Amino acid sequence: MGFVDAIKRWRLARQGLSSGKKRRVHCENPVVQELEDSFLVRLSLYASFIVAIGIQISISSVESGQENPFSRAISGMILAVTAMAMFHINNQTSCRRNSRAVLVFGGWVVHLMIVQLLMSLGDAGTISEAFRFLFIPFALAPILHAVLLGRTVGAFSAIYVSMLGCFLVPRPDDRLGFLILSLVSGMTGVLLSNQVRKRVQLLRAGLYVGAVSLLVATALGRLDIASCFGPGAVDHLQLLGKGGAAAMGTGIFTALLISGLLPVFEGAFHITTDISWLELSDLNHKLLRRMQLEAPGTFHHSLVVASLAEAAAEKIGANAPLCRVCAYFHDIGKLKKPAYFIENQQDGGENPHDSLTPTMSALIIIAHVKDGVDFAVKHKLNPRIIDVIQEHHGDSMVYYFYRKAQEQKKAELEKVGKGLENPEDLPQVEEKNFRYPGPRPSTRESGIIALADTIESASRTLRKPNPAKIRALVDDLVRAKVNDGQLDECPLTIRELALLKDSFSTTLRSMLHSRIDYPKDEDKSPTGTKRLEAAAQQSPNSGTAGGKQSAAAKMAPKQPATTAWKSDYRSARATEGY
Incomplete structure (x- = not known):
């Protein structure tokens, strides 16, 4: 069967319809699997x-x-x-x-x-x-x-x-x-x-x-x-x-x-014991080093997901080191086309999806799961990591491009109503074309990473985050996952989900906390210095030993001694991050 598939790929490659390559897949040896499961x-x-x-x-x-x-x-x-x-x-x-x-x-x-x-x-x-x-x-x-x-x-x-x-x-x-x-x-x-x-x-x-x-x-x-x-x-x-x-x-x-x-x-x-999981958490792995260089946004996203997942796993007694390591590698498939994912796109830069149809965009987004499995099998990653790569999106839908396709179809229908378009040329918008292949999360650790991945991505859309907004976001996203059936095969209980929501909210509050906005010292800025020097030169009392207060001293804002140290303290907090 593999020989026949190779011939088909070769023929398609000759016609320019295929690259001639095949993604690696992770599968158990059927003989070994039978021996493992046989009663x-x-x-x-x-x-x-x-x-x-x-x-x-x-x-x-x-x-x-x-x-x-x-x-x-x-x-x-x-x-x-x-x-x-x-x-x-x-x-x-x-x-x-x-x-x-x-x-x-x-x-x-x-x-x-x-x-x-x-x-x-x-x-x-x-x-x-x-x-x-x-x-x-x-x-x-x-x-x-x-x-x-x-x-x-x-x-x-x-x-x-x-x-x-x-x-x-x-x-x-x-x-x-x-x-x-x-x-x-x-x-x-x-x-x-x-x-x-x-x-x-x-x-x-x-x-x-x-x-x-x-x-x-x-x-x-x-x-x-x-x-x-x-x-x-x-x-x-x-x-x-x-x-x-x-x-x-x-x-x-x-x-x-x-x-x-x-x-x-x-x-x-x-x-794989906890000792080995901690050894695998080394960020100097070849794939992670490559992600830092080629997809820095995805790398940062993976680090945050790892922190969210590890803290949540500790909360319910799941395997925290496993969650951390699997979260590091869960999005390695994005290395195939990093520029097509928003976290790797620069503000004001060109978006490659603008020149693609929604169906093609969804296909590229969905393909990062299979590409991730291909990378994982090639680099001989732990089978549990491969399972998480396959399961972290389950069979959920790429809603953004699905809705974009629906809007385009609606616009085309209006053209058909005006006689400007042939009804047979309308694109078919099928929901299955915008869903990930699955399977759904089957372990507690896989379910935790799936939730952490969704919550971290959505938390970036919050403007002026506060505890109430963060908690509402976490509740809505977890409820949506449950209603969509993404956790039906995952052994997480209702109580564990409540603990996970508490953990996600607490971790996000610490990550998305606001900084103190302290004013700039205008007197030390280049423009402020020049302005004060000019004022000093125009002052009749400048440069005299026993003269009156200088122009710089007059223009400097008067600040009580009791508040001066507080301003310095706030500046230190903002600068040092505590």
Whole structure:
């Protein structure tokens, strides 16, 4: 099919009817998409995980000489089945793709393999009995899943790896201690890994996890503090120091390992963390640098939209770094024909739309969405950015050119009524020709950017803006989007829309605030200086040592001392911008 399309484009290019080029489009591989969404594939993953858990528990039971390894394996598999059910019911939003299930359950299997290995080393005497639990990275899977998939999935992992890990503990007396230590350490890591935006936050989480593990182990009697104050205190202090080093070292190593592996997991499972979004917000990207030079108006518009969207996302708990980065790139398609967009046109300059029909103008305006996708695919931007580029206008209408086309048609109809025009030559004004191709916003972040884009553009039309005008504008534009159905596929609630309107109004008030208009000092202007010098020369008392008040002093406006500093203060405020 692609070969046939290439031949058609070649023929049209030979006839001068085509450039011979085709826009790049973003689409998922159908095979990969089928594997991601297939329910049979997910059932196979569940079954594989349950079998893997049973095998791990049976091997651990045989190595440690436990009785009835088969019954222990069956018990572990039953617990794994409950984990599957809970995961399938409660995590459909964050883990609806099968690759997410692989990430979660694969992380559990690796986590339990490490626990099993350290337990085996403890049984062999390689690790001291007192330190065996302190060397276990209890927070490995919970922190990894919290950073990649959210705090809910991280807490879910902390609970089930703790319960499943109890089956790998050889001695029954140690299982309760293992469960408590694993749960507390895992939950601590999850709580400290919420909205990680810097890698140093992971290191801090590892330090806290190590400290909490040490405290809990001491409380459970794994380390004896009381012996440090009796006979042989030096030996016990050394033992306590080694235990502390083991706990803190394990926590730091866990954090460093996760930090190093994050790029691998992000690339393999197509996940973008807040850390990566902040790295992508660098304005030195090739496309953004090009936009600064070729479309400065669009670049400034994108910066303002990014500020509006980020503040609004913070207000409702959406992904603020994602909104900022996507807002930077949402209008990169305007680089194709920057002069056709009003923000890039100079006042008094030529408007290219004046020589075009409304239909052609609308076609150029609408094309910036497809051109943006083409640029994004070419420069391998994040798929979430491409989704926002496609969705930020939805299937809304280019009203200005639609109304202009209607007015032109009305004028042509009047000519037909006078017999000056042939009715068959009248242009057809169809609404679909003036609508964006869509799709409509499908995520909260995409909906926020769509609203911020519309509000920022419309706010430039306000004359003498004040809080009441700004709030009315925001309310009208949000209501229009809702009435047009542009947010029908977006999971924004009515309450969230109210919070968004408050945020947009607050941010716009800070951006569109008025400055104090302070008078110019005429005496310091060139004309004022010359006028004063001429007056001084004509004055009979000028230049005398003991003469009367000079003409400059007479003409200078008298200002009380109490108001002079206020004038200077206002000038400073206007100049410095505060």
